[in-house]
Amino acid sequence: MDLTHLLLSLVLIFAGAKILGELAGRIGQPAVLGEMAAGVILGVGVLKVVNPQAEILVLLADVGVIILLFEAGVATDLKELLAAGWRSLAVACIGVVVPFAGGYLIAAALGYNSLVAVFLGAMLTATSVGLTVRVLSDLGKIGTREAKIILGAAVADDIIGLVILAVVRDLGLTGDIQALKIIKIGAMAVGFFAAAIILGGVFAKQLVQLVEKMRVRGALIVAAVAFALLWALAAAVAGSAAIVGAFAAGLALGRTHKAEVIARDLRPVAFIFTPIFFVTVGAAVDVRYLNPFNPANHPVIAVAAILIVVAVAGKLCAGLGAVGKGINAPAVGIGMAPRGEVGLIFADVGRRAGIVSPDLFAAVIIVIAFTTFMTPPLLKFALLERPPRTPLVVWLFEPARKSIQRMLRPRRDRKSNEAHPR
Amino acid sequence: MDLTHLLLSLVLIFAGAKILGELAGRIGQPAVLGEMAAGVILGVGVLKVVNPQAEILVLLADVGVIILLFEAGVATDLKELLAAGWRSLAVACIGVVVPFAGGYLIAAALGYNSLVAVFLGAMLTATSVGLTVRVLSDLGKIGTREAKIILGAAVADDIIGLVILAVVRDLGLTGDIQALKIIKIGAMAVGFFAAAIILGGVFAKQLVQLVEKMRVRGALIVAAVAFALLWALAAAVAGSAAIVGAFAAGLALGRTHKAEVIARDLRPVAFIFTPIFFVTVGAAVDVRYLNPFNPANHPVIAVAAILIVVAVAGKLCAGLGAVGKGINAPAVGIGMAPRGEVGLIFADVGRRAGIVSPDLFAAVIIVIAFTTFMTPPLLKFALLERPPRTPLVVWLFEPARKSIQRMLRPRRDRKSNEAHPR
Numbered sequence: 001m002d003l004t005h006l007l008l009s010l011v012l013i014f015a016g017a018k019i020l021g022e023l024a025g026r027i028g029q030p031a032v033l034g035e036m037a038a039g040v041i042l043g044v045g046v047l048k049v050v051n052p053q054a055e056i057l058v059l060l061a062d063v064g065v066i067i068l069l070f071e072a073g074v075a076t077d078l079k080e081l082l083a084a085g086w087r088s089l090a091v092a093c094i095g096v097v098v099p100f101a102g103g104y105l106i107a108a109a110l111g112y113n114s115l116v117a118v119f120l121g122a123m124l125t126a127t128s129v130g131l132t133v134r135v136l137s138d139l140g141k142i143g144t145r146e147a148k149i150i151l152g153a154a155v156a157d158d159i160i161g162l163v164i165l166a167v168v169r170d171l172g173l174t175g176d177i178q179a180l181k182i183i184k185i186g187a188m189a190v191g192f193f194a195a196a197i198i199l200g201g202v203f204a205k206q207l208v209q210l211v212e213k214m215r216v217r218g219a220l221i222v223a224a225v226a227f228a229l230l231w232a233l234a235a236a237v238a239g240s241a242a243i244v245g246a247f248a249a250g251l252a253l254g255r256t257h258k259a260e261v262i263a264r265d266l267r268p269v270a271f272i273f274t275p276i277f278f279v280t281v282g283a284a285v286d287v288r289y290l291n292p293f294n295p296a297n298h299p300v301i302a303v304a305a306i307l308i309v310v311a312v313a314g315k316l317c318a319g320l321g322a323v324g325k326g327i328n329a330p331a332v333g334i335g336m337a338p339r340g341e342v343g344l345i346f347a348d349v350g351r352r353a354g355i356v357s358p359d360l361f362a363a364v365i366i367v368i369a370f371t372t373f374m375t376p377p378l379l380k381f382a383l384l385e386r387p388p389r390t391p392l393v394v395w396l397f398e399p400a401r402k403s404i405q406r407m408l409r410p411r412r413d414r415k416s417n418e419a420h421p422r
Numbered sequence: 423m424d425l426t427h428l429l430l431s432l433v434l435i436f437a438g439a440k441i442l443g444e445l446a447g448r449i450g451q452p453a454v455l456g457e458m459a460a461g462v463i464l465g466v467g468v469l470k471v472v473n474p475q476a477e478i479l480v481l482l483a484d485v486g487v488i489i490l491l492f493e494a495g496v497a498t499d500l501k502e503l504l505a506a507g508w509r510s511l512a513v514a515c516i517g518v519v520v521p522f523a524g525g526y527l528i529a530a531a532l533g534y535n536s537l538v539a540v541f542l543g544a545m546l547t548a549t550s551v552g553l554t555v556r557v558l559s560d561l562g563k564i565g566t567r568e569a570k571i572i573l574g575a576a577v578a579d580d581i582i583g584l585v586i587l588a589v590v591r592d593l594g595l596t597g598d599i600q601a602l603k604i605i606k607i608g609a610m611a612v613g614f615f616a617a618a619i620i621l622g623g624v625f626a627k628q629l630v631q632l633v634e635k636m637r638v639r640g641a642l643i644v645a646a647v648a649f650a651l652l653w654a655l656a657a658a659v660a661g662s663a664a665i666v667g668a669f670a671a672g673l674a675l676g677r678t679h680k681a682e683v684i685a686r687d688l689r690p691v692a693f694i695f696t697p698i699f700f701v702t703v704g705a706a707v708d709v710r711y712l713n714p715f716n717p718a719n720h721p722v723i724a725v726a727a728i729l730i731v732v733a734v735a736g737k738l739c740a741g742l743g744a745v746g747k748g749i750n751a752p753a754v755g756i757g758m759a760p761r762g763e764v765g766l767i768f769a770d771v772g773r774r775a776g777i778v779s780p781d782l783f784a785a786v787i788i789v790i791a792f793t794t795f796m797t798p799p800l801l802k803f804a805l806l807e808r809p810p811r812t813p814l815v816v817w818l819f820e821p822a823r824k825s826i827q828r829m830l831r832p833r834r835d836r837k838s839n840e841a842h843p844r
Contacts, residue, residue: 268690
C-alpha cells in the first residue's frame with residue numbers, strides 16, 4: 001500500500017466512524033455500533049474501499065486495540081479488579097465450557113464430524129474484550145463492578161482462548177493434540193499475566209519517576225505509550241495475547257500518581273487509533289451472505305441462526321458466574337457475548353486448516369457479526385434500563401443463584417480451588 | 423512486518439527519541455537532534471534494529487511529517503504568512519538558484535558529466551521543512567517573523583522541488599526534458615496550494631460548524647486529523663507534495679475559533695507520530711562512510727566536504743532574500759539549509775536512475791546528513807544567541823543589504839513582479 005491509499009483509507013475510516021458513530025448516538029446506541037456499521041459499508045461487503053486485510057491497516061488496528069485496552073487498564077483499579085477475581089474466573093470458565101459444549105453438540109447433531117464440531121465449539125468460546133470495553137466506555141460505565149467482572153473475565157477468557165486456539169491449530173495440522181505443548185502455552189499465558197502485573201507495578205513507578213526528571217516535551221505520553229507497546233510485545237513473545245500485556249501495563253500505570261495526566265493525554269491518541277480497529281472489524285463482514293432472497297444463503301442462515309442461539313445462550317449462562325447482591329449478572333453475560341476479532345481469528349484458522357467448508361465459514365462469520373453487533377444495544381439496555389429484576393430474568397437466574405453463591409462462598413478460603421464451577 | 427516487529431520498532435523509536443532528545447536538551451540542543459541521533463544508532467549504520475525502508479515505518483513516518491506540518495499550519499497566522507510572502511519567495515528562489523548553480527559548477531569542475539552535474543545541483547536545492555519546523559517548535563520560535571519567512575519559503579521550495587524532481591526523473595529516464603510536462607507539474611503544484619488555501623478556509627469553517635453540532639466523543643480531533651489527511655491526499659493526487667496539503671489544512675483550521683482546542687488535542691498525537699519521522703530519517707544515515715580511518719572513504723569524504731560548503735553557502739545566500747529591518751536573515755538561511763528527507767528522495771532518484779555511482783551517492787548522503795544535523799544547533803545559535811550583528815555577519819550581509827532592499831521596495835506595488843532577485 002502506498003501513501004495515497006493509506007491516506008484515503010484513513011480519511012474514509014475517520015469520516016465514516018464519526019458520522020455513523022454520531023448517528024448511532026442519535027438513535028440512542030453506543031458510538032462503536034456506528035463505527036462497525038461504517039466498516040460494513042466501506043468494507044468487503046459493500047463499497048470495498050477499505051481493505052481489512054491490508055497489512056498496514058491490520059497492524060494499525062492491532063495498535064488501536066492495544067491502546068484501547070491500555071486505556072481501559074489505566075482507568076481500572078487493580079484492587080477492585082482482583083476483588084472481582086473469583087467472579088471473573090467463574091464467568092470466564094462458564095463462558096468457555098457452556099458455549100464449547102453447546103457448539104460441539106449442535107454440530108454433532110447437524111451431522112458434522114468431530115473435528116468440525118470441536119472447531120465450532122472452540123469458535124463460540126471467544127470474547128472480544130475490545131468491543132465490550134468500548135461499549136462500557138461509550139456508556140460511561142467503565143468504573144462499575146460489572147465492568148470489572150467483565151474485564152477480569154475477558155482477560156481470563158483471552159488466556160483460555162490462547163490454549164484453545166493452540167488445540168484447534170494442532171488438530172487442524174496434525175489431527176492430534178499435543179498435551180505438553182498445550183499445558184506449556186496455558187502456563188506461560190497465566191504466568192505472564194501474573195508477572196506483568198507484579199513487574200509492571202515496579203517498572204511503572206520507576207518510569208514515572210524517571211519521566212518526572214525529564215524536561216523534553218511529550219515525555220510522559222510517549223513513555224506511557226512505549227510502556228504499553230513494550231508490555232504488549234512481551235505478552236506476544238511470551239505466548240500470551242498482546243492486548244493482555246497492554247491491559248497489564250495500563251493497570252500498572254493507573255496506580256501511579258500520574259494516572260490522570262496519562263489518561264488525559266491518551267484520550268486524543270485513542271480517538272485516532274481505535275476507530276481503525278472497529279471499522280476494520282466491520283469491514284471484514286460480508287453482508288451478502290445475509291441476503292435472504294438468495295436461496296443459496298438459506299442453509300447458511302439456518303445454521304447461523306442455530307449457532308447464534310447457542311452462542312448467546314452460552315455467554316448469558318456465563319453471567320451466572322457473576323450472580324451476587326447488586327450485580328447486574330445479565331449485563332455481564334451480554335458483555336461476554338461479542339466474538340468480534342477474536343472469533344474472526346478462530347474462524348480464519350479453521351478455514352485455512354481446511355476444517356470448515358466455505359458455507360460453514362460464512363455461517364460462522366454471521367454468528368460473529370451478529371453477536372458483535374447485538375452487544376452495544378443489548379449491553380446498553382441491560383446496564384441503563386435496569387432490567388435485572390424483571391420477572392423473566394429472575395425466573396432465568398434465581399434457581400441457579402443460590403447454588404452458585406454456595407459454590408462461591410469458599411472464595412475467602414484462598415487455598416480451595418474447588419470453588420469454581422469448572 | 424508482523425505485529426511483534428512493529429511493536430519492537432516503535433518501542434525502540436519512542437525510547438531512543440525521548441532518551442536522546444532529553445540528552446540533547448541537557449547539552450542545550452533542540453530535542454530533534456537527539457531524535458535523529460537515536461535514529462543513527464538504531465538504524466542501518468550501527469545497531470540495524472530499526473529498518474527505515476520497512477513499508478509500515480515509511481508510511482507512519484509520512485503520516486508523522488504530515489501531522490507535524492499540519493500542526494505548524496494550525497499555529498501559523500495565514501495573514502502574517504502572506505505578508506512575508508515576497509520575502510519567502512525571494513528566499514526560496516535564491517535558495518534554489520544558488521545551490522543549483524554551485525552544485526552544477528563544482529561537479530563540472532570535478533570532471534563529472536553534465537547529467538551528474540544537473541543531478542548534484544538539483545539535490546542541493548532541497549529543503550527539509552519538517553526539520554526546521556520542529557527546531558523552531560523546540561525553541562519556542564514558531565510564531566516569529568523568521569519562522570513565517572522560512573515556512574513560506576519552504577512551501578515554495580517544496581513546490582519548486584517537485585518541478586526539479588520531475589526534471590531530474592525525466593533526465594534520468596530519457597536523457598531529455600519534456601518542457602510541457604514540467605510546466606504542467608509546476609502549474610498544478612502552484613495552483614493546488616492557492617486552491618487549498620482558499621477552499622480550505624471555506625471547508626474548515628463548515629467542518630467546525632458541523633463538529634460543534636456533533637455529540638460523539640472525539641469528533642473534533644478526529645475530524646481535524648481527517649481534514650489534514652484529506653488535504654495531504656488531495657495534494658499528492660494533484661501532483662503537489664502531501665506535506666504542502668497538510669500545511670494548507672492547518673492554516674485553514676488555524677483561522678477557525680476552534681484552533682486552540684485543536685492545537686491542544688493535536689499535541690499528544692503529534693508527540694506519538696513525529697518521532698517516527700525523525701528517527702527513521704536518522705536511521706537512513708550510514709555512518710560507516712564517515713570513518714576517516716578507512717582510506718576507501720577519503721575521496722568520498724573529500725567530495726562531500728566540497729559539496730557541503732556549496733550546500734551551506736548556497737542556502738545562507740538564500741537568507742539574503744529575507745534581509746530587512748529586525749529580521750534575522752542568517753537564521754532564515756540556516757533554516758533553509760537542512761536537506762533531510764527531501765534530499766534523500768532526490769538522492770534515491772539519482773541512484774535508481776543510475777546517474778550517480780555508489781561512491782557519489784555516499785558523498786551525497788554525507789552532505790544530506792551534515793546539513794540536516796548541523797541545522798538544530800546552528801539555528802538555535804542564530805536565533806537565541808543573537809549573532810546577526812556580529813562583525814562577520816555584518817561584513818557578509820551588509821554590502822548586499824541595500825541593493826536587496828532597493829529590489830524589495832516595489833513589493834507594495836503588487837503588480838510588479840520584477841521585485842524578486844530571480
